Every structure is written in structure tokens, then in C-alpha cells.
Amino acid sequence: MNFDFNAELHARPSIYFSGPAFIDHIALIPQQFAGLRRTDPVVVTEGNEKVRSQLEYHTEFITLTVVRELDKDATEWPNSELSLDDIHLLADAPDAEIVCRTSILISSAMPPSLGEALERLNFGDTAVSQVGGGDATICSDFRVRDDRASRIVLFNRGLNAYRLGRMVRRVCEIETYRSMALRGLPEARRLAPHLDAFDGTLVKLTKQNLATSPSEHKSLLDEITSLSSEIISAAAATRNRFGATAAYAQIVEERITELRETHVEGFQRFGVFVARRFKPAIRSCAATALRLDRLSMAATHLIDLLQTRIQVEIEYQNSLQIQAMADRAAVQVKIQRAVEGFSIIAISYYLLSLVKTGIEALEHAGIHVDPLVMLLCIPITIFAVFLTVIRVKHALKSDTRAFG
Secondary structure: OOOOHHHHHHOOOOOOOOOOEEEEEEEEEOOOOOOOOOOOOEEEOOOOOOEEEEEEEOOOOEEEEEEEEOOOOOOOOOOOOOOHHHHHHHHOOOOOEEEEEEEEEEEOOOOOOHHHHHHHOOOOOOEEEEEOOOOEEEEEEEEEOOOOOEEEEEEEOOOOHHHHHHHHHHHHHHHHHHHHHOOHHHHHHHHHHHHHHHHHHHHHHHHHHHHOOHHHHHHHHHHHHHHHHHHHHHHHHHHHHHHHHHHHHHHHHHHHHHOOOEEOOOOEOHHHHHHHHHHHHHHHHHHHHHHHHHHHHHHHHHHHHHHHHHHHHHHHHHHHHHHHHHHHHHHHHHHHHHHHHHHHHHHHHHHHHHHHHHHHHHHHOOOOOOHHHHHHHHHHHHHHHHHHHHHHHHHHHHHHHHHO
């Protein structure tokens, strides 16, 4: 695998500059990302040293940052020179979707009246913070204008070119990753009614599991399996999105912490404004992902319970069959013993008939046989047949144990 892992350490450089400037920062998601990924940023000056463009490739989006240095502090908001076609051309992604566009105005002096300056810049209800240990002030009303850009103004009091570049990068990353994180919110809202339906169905099937007769187990198992498949499908379809949302949200929180904000009298802090409106959306996504996982586990447990119940029922049926077989075997043993008794009588009767025939033949030959002989032959014959049958049974049992 030919990949420079060390290049990741240098994949997000800041654009360093000093003095007044106007920055356009755009995040785009190309329709076809294959072949566009790279680790090194692309910097373009286009023959104008005061305008620099930097293109960066992330896991699922591209960012384009254009820095235009100004000759003096702007009293009104500058017009962006980037059209939609320019953005697609610079990003080399004509079919890309714009996820976030942020315009940042850098002013080198703090105005005497912050409220009046913000009003001239057409800012509404504004969040303001001192950042960088008090060396700069950042302001934004977080409203998206007609050019689909939110506006931020940064009044620089003591940041050098390097610190200013890094501060601008943090602000751009806050806006970019905030927008990317919120891409999970529509998925969470879309899933909400489905999750309610899953909950209701799961409760219904759980109750059915308690009252269903063994003959209906198969249909109930089919319904639970179908529900489990729908839940797993929904979880698989949104797992990457919710995972990315959690990762982007963590980056936003880290970048807000790195601003080192302090309060400005009369204004809400920049980071507090973002967090109060951003965290509930992130928690909704996290709650939806957690709810999906728990529904999947509950459906799996219900399947296990039903399968256990079916297995117990099968084992009970097997035990009944085994008992019935044992009963039949006992009856067969009794019948076999009765047959053995009858066989002893039958064989004895047959042998005694032979003896009688022999005695009668002797009588006809003129040899007289005392009737007492015939009488004595009866118990002797029966006893001999009985011993023979017992020996045969013992011999068969011995053979069975030998082969067993």
C-alpha cells in the first residue's frame, strides 16, 4: 500500500496573511469522489499575490478557501468575487453539492462602537467573543444570505500572520464540521416515525409471544424476523452517517475550545451560541442511533426467547414420545413373557403328544406300558422345556451385551 502517512500531518496547512482581508470558505461534496482524494493541499495564486486559493481533500468532502487581501479596512461588507461556476471550476468538481459557505471579513482595528459597526455590516442578532487571549474579537449572526454564505467578522488587535491564519482556520473548521455534522439530523427526523412503528410492533409481538399457541409459533417467528430485518436494515443504512456526525461534532467542540473565548459585555458568546443550538441536534442523532441499536437488540432477544420456547416445546414433545415408546416397550415385554409361557405349554403339549404316540405304538406292538409312566412324563417334560427356554434367553442376552 503506497501511502504517505506522514503527509496527513501536513494535509491541513493554514494560509498566513496579515492586515485586512476577505475570505471565502466553501465545503463541497462531489457526486463522484473516486480519483479526487489526495493528502496534499492544492494552492493556486492565479497570478495575483493578493488572492490565494487553497483546495483540501477530506474523507467525504472538499474545502476551497480563497483569501483576498484588502488595502484597507472595509466599512461595508465586500462582494464575493466567486460565482457558483468559479467554485466548481476551482474545485474541479462540476457536479459538487455545496454544503457550507462561510465569508469572513478581517479588520485590523477594533471599532469605537461595536454595535454601530455591526449594524453597518448588516448584522442582526450577533454573537460576539474575544478570542486568542483577547487579541481578537469574532462576531457572527449565523444567518445565511442570498449567496448561501454565512458571515463572520474578525477584528484583529494583536494576532500576527501565523496566529491569524490559524484562527481563521479554526473558525472555518467550526462552520464546516458543524454543517457536515448536521447532515445526520434529516436522517434522524426521517427515522423517527419508523422507530415509533418499530416500538409498537415490538410490543405487540412481545405480548403475542406470551399468548401464542405452539401451532402459531412459526408465523410469529416470521413476523419477528421480518421486524428484525427492517431494524437492522435501517441501522446499517444510517450507521456511517451517525458515526460521522459524532466525529464531526467532537471536532467542532475541540475547535471552539481552542478559540479561548472570553465574554464581551452585552453579547452572547460565539461558542455558546453554536453549542446551544448545535448540541441538541447532535444528541438527537446520537439518541436515534442508540434507539436503533436497542431495538435491534430487543428484537434479537425476542427471537431468542421464542426459539427457546419452541425448543422447550420440542423437548417436551420428545419426552412424551420417549415415554410412549417406553410404555410400548413395557407392554411388549409383558406380551413377550406371556408368549414365552404359552410357548412352554405348547412345546410341552407337543412333546407329550409324541410320548403318548410312542406309548400307544408300544401297546399295539404287545408291549404294555404302565400309565404311571405317562403321568411322570408330564412334569418332567414341562420342566425340561422351561429350563431350555431359560437357557436360550440367557444366551441371547449374553450375545446382545457382547455386541453392544
